[in-house]
Amino acid sequence: MKNILKVLNLLAVLLLILSCAKPSEPTSVEGSLSIDHKFETFGYARDISISDTHLYIAEDQAGYSIFNITTNELVSHHESFILETDPVMFENVRAISAVEDENLLFVYNQYGSYQGIIMFDITDKVDPTFLFRHTGNTSGIAQFQSAVNTEGGADVFWSNGSGYNFGRFDEYWLGSTLYDFQNSIEGFDVDESRIYISAEQLGFHIVNKSNGNIISTTDTDGEVLDVKIVDNYAIVTLRQAGFAVYDITDTTAPTLVVQKETNEYIYTIDIEGNNMVLGSHNGGVYLYDISDITDPALVGNLDSDIIGYTYTAVLHNNKIYASTRQGVYKISID
Secondary structure, rough: HHHHHHHHHHHHHHHHHHHOOOOOOOOOOOOOEEEEEEEEEEEOOOEEEEEOOOEEEEOOOOOOOEEEEOEEEEEEEEOOEEEEEEEEEEEOOEEEEEEHHHHHEEEEOOOOOOEEEEEEOOOOOOOOEEEEOOOOOOOOEEEHHHHHHHHHOOOEEEEEOOOEEEEEEEEEEEEEEEEEEEOOOOOEEEOOOEEEOOEOOOOEEEOOOOOOOOOEEEEEOOOOOEEEOOOOOOEEEEEEEEOOEEEOOOOOOOOEEEEEEOOOOEEEEEEOOEEEEEEEEEOOEEEEEEEOOOOOOOEEEEEEHHOEEEEEEEOOOOEEEEOOEEEEEEEEEE
């Protein structure tokens, strides 16, 4: 009888150990985070773009919406647009990026008769005007960005499959360039002379911006899905293995500075000042203080039980905007 009790006690202890997070994982806590507002959406909020005045939301099968972030009011919602006399419905709006200085909005529609990157004039945000559609190398875009071009119009950047693409729009599409890396890639970051590419199971590439040649490839413990550059450091998400910080002073041989695990898989990363936010589907958002970039400190977490399954998280003016299946949350950093 005593032996049976000992076995039962041992099993109870083992079950307790197995049910707990690993010692290196952070505890899930709200910390310094509090929800300011929830932007109600018509579909899943798959991607967002934010300016000082407006929030643009890609809503998958429901099209896209524009909100005023000062008043939190809906400006307009768009499920279709008129090309000549024929309405064309969006199939799956998966990515969105606005360049307000040029009154341009870029919407990525993944499927359907109007698949591709669709450009709008948003001088009138209530009724944006269709300008152009680009379809070259636009199947399965993983990450999508745009920025002002100093000579006019906007630059557009995207990754899909094994390719990193960049093009320019100024009244009309001025062409694009493809760098092909022969393996699947995801997120990226760019500085004056280099591109930093997350290459999933291969780790991350540092690439010569002028010709697309790989300078170095760094192997990692997990699958790299996103990367951001801060001074001479690269911070990479490692999906199942948390995230890591690398010293890239020598771009030919980056060195690991620190790696930290999380309770859930990590997919996206954004940085503003000393704040870093990680987007985790089931884990919601994690906020880290990176004032000491060699030792990021967890200061808050809102998981999917609170904000829903999370696609991405963006920092803007000391707020977190989390796009989820429940809508977009504006989150204060206290």
